[in-house]
Amino acid sequence: MENVLEVKNIEKYYGSKSNLTKAIDNISFDVKKGEFVGIMGASGSGKTTLLNCISTIDKVTAGHIYINNEDITKLKGNKLNKFRREELGFIFQDFNLLDTLTAYENIAIALTIQKVNANDIDRRVKEIAEKLEISQILNKYPYQVSGGQKQRIASARAIITNPKIVLADEPTGALDSKSARQLLDNFEYLNKQLTATILMVTHDAFTASYADRILFIKDGKIFNELCKGNDTRKEFFEKIIEVVSLLGGELNDVI
Secondary structure, rough: OOEEEEEEEEEEEEEHHHHHHHEEEEEEEEOOOOOOOEEOOOOOOOOHHHHHHHHHOOOOOOOEEEOOEHHHHOOOOOHHHHHHHHEEEEOOOOOOOOOOOOOHHHHHHHHHHHHHHHHHHHHHHHHHHHOOOOHOOOOHHHHHOOOHHHHHHHHHHOOOOOEEEEEEEEOOOOOHHHHHHHHHHHHHHHHHOOOOEEEEEEOOOOHOOOOEEEEEOOOOOEEEEOOOOOOOOHHHHHHHHHHHHHHOOOOOHOO
């Protein structure tokens, strides 16, 4: 299977020469097409910085990141904006939906920006809404729907453009346990049925157990890696807990 994402020896420093902080320390890994990869680590481990560099929100200090064979560390200006708009999907903890737009309009906006014709937009929005079971709320505004439904709208918006990779930052962080489970089932559907490639940062071991593979980050480096393989989700969850305990610090920092 081809690689969608290749991270090559990246480093990220913050601060001045007299007070440098190394947030990412020579990290390399690949994500294959259709893979669901989780990133875990305690607060301050570098996992969010890593996601920000991959999502082009932040710039690496050294190294290269390739998405679909394009070196995104070299993109600037309009080329970078176009790449971000067309090749990446984003799912945030706080949804980032526009309150003045309906669910339909929130999902459609990315296609509108790409100047897709109205008939195609309508067809694609209705198709993805049906798959994610939100057809009945397309005319509602974000404040009229539940947290779980907001996250489904955000998921639909993230994949409507058929991005090369979907980047999720603590997607279950603002949800109750029932909504979180629904969202994760939704992610599993996006990944297994719609072959979406997903890279997800999470503190939560249960959330992480839905992934195919977990990268554990400690002090800006990859500390360990777990693959689900033929394990059940429960077995994989238990293995994740074991690694979390090896990471040190308080368990609540990573779960």
